[in-house]
Amino acid sequence: MTDRIISWHGNPSRPRYRPPAGAIDAHCHVFGPMAEFPFSAKAKYLPEDAGPDMLFALRDHLGFARNVIVQASCHGTDNAATLDAIAKSNGKARGVAVVNPSISEADLAALHEGGMRGIRFNFLKRLVDDAPKDKFLDVAKRLPKGWHVVIYFEADILEELRPFMDAIPVPLVIDHMGRPDVTQGPDGADMKAFRAFLESRDDIWFKATCPDRLDPTGDPWNAFADAVAPLVADYQDRVLWGTDWPHPNMQDAVPDDGHLVDMIPRIAPTVELQRKLLIDNPMRLYWPEEVGS
Numbered sequence: 001m002t003d004r005i006i007s008w009h010g011n012p013s014r015p016r017y018r019p020p021a022g023a024i025d026a027h028c029h030v031f032g033p034m035a036e037f038p039f040s041a042k043a044k045y046l047p048e049d050a051g052p053d054m055l056f057a058l059r060d061h062l063g064f065a066r067n068v069i070v071q072a073s074c075h076g077t078d079n080a081a082t083l084d085a086i087a088k089s090n091g092k093a094r095g096v097a098v099v100n101p102s103i104s105e106a107d108l109a110a111l112h113e114g115g116m117r118g119i120r121f122n123f124l125k126r127l128v129d130d131a132p133k134d135k136f137l138d139v140a141k142r143l144p145k146g147w148h149v150v151i152y153f154e155a156d157i158l159e160e161l162r163p164f165m166d167a168i169p170v171p172l173v174i175d176h177m178g179r180p181d182v183t184q185g186p187d188g189a190d191m192k193a194f195r196a197f198l199e200s201r202d203d204i205w206f207k208a209t210c211p212d213r214l215d216p217t218g219d220p221w222n223a224f225a226d227a228v229a230p231l232v233a234d235y236q237d238r239v240l241w242g243t244d245w246p247h248p249n250m251q252d253a254v255p256d257d258g259h260l261v262d263m264i265p266r267i268a269p270t271v272e273l274q275r276k277l278l279i280d281n282p283m284r285l286y287w288p289e290e291v292g293s
């Protein structure tokens with residue numbers, strides 16, 4: 001790994017859709033800056049710097065008010081870059097950490113203090129070397145109060161992961177809907193399996209994110225819109241949205257963030273759905289003290 005990659009758009013368009021005041025980009029990342037926050041020795045990609053200043057400029061450009069910053073795999077289990085971005089946000093960002101499962105209670109409490117509200121388990125073999133379910137389950141059982149677990153997996157291992165996920169005693173948030181094949185349509189096998197999973201518990205949330213990753217038909221990602229809109233309508237109280245900026249690993253098909261925002265009214269066509277997707281739902285998970293319980 002020598003060349004540092006650029007996986008984000010240098011000059012994203014301004015979206016035609018304007019998010020409501022207070023909208024939250026609930027899935028994004030920061031990379032570095034490397035001089036201050038070196039990447040993990042185990043990182044599977046080496047990106048150029050995409051730090052908090054760039055993230056907050058994009059937030060404002062797209063019309064969002066807050067961010068939920070998910071620790072990217074290239075930073076391993078050292079959450080310093082993500083914590084730094086949260087600290088620089090003036091309360092407008094919270095985060096999801098990636099931890100060594102043997103982390104102490106005191107270190108978890110420090111992450112909470114720094115604005116983290118969940119931990120992420122990543123099962124993508126191209127991103128991480130191992131994903132020890134027994135150790136993950138262990139740490140999931142001793143998280144700070146109010147935290148959740150974010151899980152990133154691909155559709156073909158959903159069934160295999162079921163016993164593990166069923167045993168997690170806190171809410172689950174599934175990244176990118178578990179990567180269904182959206183070209184199968186809204187009633188395809190992958191969506192059916194994901195819906196059955198959602199039906200199994202009422203505290204499983206998901207992110208209706210990443211048309212650029214999931215839809216091989218390309219921008220304007222019509223297959224994604226067709227497959228995902230019914231899911232958003234049917235599970236409108238447990239769905240989140242995010243840009244996924246700076247789009248790790250998308251250097252060969254960099255999406256225009258303005259176009260990603262323009263997907264929102266296609267998957268959430270009413271003002272009420274948009275308010276739930278962009279404000280009410282992420283507020284409940286990440287800023288619950290502002291909404292009451």
Ligand SMILES: O=C(O)c1cc(C(=O)O)oc(=O)c1
Pocket residue numbers: 071072073074127175213244248249
């Ligand atoms: O599909 C990916 O490559 C990807 C990677 C990461 C990460 O490196 O953390 O996060 C994502 O949400 C998606």
